[in-house]
Amino acid sequence: MTAAALATACAVIFGTADFFGGLATRRSRVLAVVVFSQIGGLLLIAALLAFLPGTLSPAALLWGMASGVAGAVGIVMFYRGLATGVMSVVAPTTATASMAVPVLFGLITGERPSIPALAGVLLGLFAVTLVSRSPNDPAAGSRAGSILNALASGAGFGGFFILLKLAPEDAGVWPLLGARIASITLVALLAVVTRRSLRPIPGTLTVTVAAGLLDMAANVLYLFAAQRGLLSLIAVLVSLYPASTLLLARYVLGERLSPVQITGVGFALGAVALIAAS
Numbered sequence: 001m002t003a004a005a006l007a008t009a010c011a012v013i014f015g016t017a018d019f020f021g022g023l024a025t026r027r028s029r030v031l032a033v034v035v036f037s038q039i040g041g042l043l044l045i046a047a048l049l050a051f052l053p054g055t056l057s058p059a060a061l062l063w064g065m066a067s068g069v070a071g072a073v074g075i076v077m078f079y080r081g082l083a084t085g086v087m088s089v090v091a092p093t094t095a096t097a098s099m100a101v102p103v104l105f106g107l108i109t110g111e112r113p114s115i116p117a118l119a120g121v122l123l124g125l126f127a128v129t130l131v132s133r134s135p136n137d138p139a140a141g142s143r144a145g146s147i148l149n150a151l152a153s154g155a156g157f158g159g160f161f162i163l164l165k166l167a168p169e170d171a172g173v174w175p176l177l178g179a180r181i182a183s184i185t186l187v188a189l190l191a192v193v194t195r196r197s198l199r200p201i202p203g204t205l206t207v208t209v210a211a212g213l214l215d216m217a218a219n220v221l222y223l224f225a226a227q228r229g230l231l232s233l234i235a236v237l238v239s240l241y242p243a244s245t246l247l248l249a250r251y252v253l254g255e256r257l258s259p260v261q262i263t264g265v266g267f268a269l270g271a272v273a274l275i276a277a278s
Contacts, residue, residue, distance in 0.1 A: 003229025004276040007237035010221035015244025017214035019252075020207050022245070028204040031191045034075060035184060035198050036205065040212030041219070042180040045173055048220065054172015063171075064178025067163035072183040074098070074156025076190065080149050092132035093147055097154020099128055099239035102161040106232030113233055120274030123267050124236040130264025131242045161235050164219075165226045176219050233275050243268045 024033045054060070078094055103121060113121065160179075167175040191198050200208060218241075225234045243265045249255040257265075 002276075003225045003234060004237060004272075006221050006225035006228065007234045008240075008272055008276070010218045010225060010238050011241040012244045013214050013218040013221065014238065014241035015246075016248060017211050017218060018241065018245045019248040020211035020214060024204050024208040024211060028201040028208065029197055029199075031187060031196045032198045032200045033204070033208050033211070034187050035191070036200055036208045037212030037215060038180055038184050038187070040209035041216030042177075042184065044213050044216045045176045045180060045220070048173055049177065052173050052220075054174050055168070055170045056174050057168060057171065059168050060171035060174040061178035063163055063167035064175030065182035067160045067167075067175065068179030068182030069186060070156050070159035070163055071179065072156075072186040074153045074160060075183075075187070077149050077153035077156060080153075092129045093150035094154045094157070095128045095132045095239060095242060096125060097151050098157035098161075099125060099154075099235055101155055101158025102165075102235035103232045105158075105162050106230055106235070111230045111232045113230055116274050116277060117230075117233055120271045121232065121236050123274060124240060124271035127264045127267035127271055128239055128242065130260050131240075131246055131268060132264075158235070161222070161226070161238070162231065164223055165231050167223075169227055173220055173223060176216065176223060179219075180216070237272060237275060240268045240271065 021033060021037060024037070074094075103125075164175055164179070188198065190196075222234070222238055225238070246257055246261055246265065250257050
């Protein structure tokens with residue numbers, strides 16, 4: 001598969017994982033959902049190591065662990081932002097920053113996408129901002145602190161994409177093992193320090209683990225895409241994942257989409273087409 005196809009499939013699965021994760025967090029404790037979903041992902045990547053080629057090395061594990069720390073920081077800051085602000089500001093700010101950081105890194109380090117691809121990048125940035133907006137939360141209720149948390153969260157997620165890209169190309173999926181070990185350890189320590197329970201609410205474990213399995217499957221696709229294509233383009237396609245989350249919420253839960261979000265989904269499809277055709 002081409003890098004664009006892998007990244008697009010990754011976005012669809014990431015969005016599905018977020019949908020299941022959202023269902024779990026409605027009924028269970030947030031940190032419990034994060035830890036047990038990532039344990040599910042750890043079990044999946046451990047099983048895949050026997051079937052997917054890759055060379056184990058200290059560099060592979062260390063880059064993976066660094067990406068896991070960045071991803072865990074992104075998750076923590078995202079939820080902290082939601083606690084102090086409103087979704088309509090925190091979500092699009094986080095999503096846009098998580099896309100912009102690897103795009104800028106790729107351009108600074110010498111990547112030169114084609115003109116149509118760059119147009120797709122700009123369209124993707126706009127699309128993510130639109131699809132991430134909640135029609136129920138007024139932006140006027142935001143505070144500077146929540147925006148800073150959202151920017152930090154986006155930087156963490158963007159750092160996750162960059163650090164995985166920097167892992168040795170022959171590492172296969174070994175960096176993801178390091179990433180999961182680091183992120184689980186960090187979030188578990190956070191729960192201990194803050195005295196938060198990691199016991200899931202009965203009846204939520206299945207959907208929590210399903211979210212973790214899907215999230216890890218998406219990570220595998222991202223890693224393969226990043227090994228085959230430009231980070232500045234792959235990151236844009238992967239960051240379009242909120243579109244699939246919205247569509248699932250619409251057709252599974254019956255939630256309504258605002259005209260702005262519908263427009264964003266259309267722009268997301270246009271961004272995929274421009275980048276894939278380049």
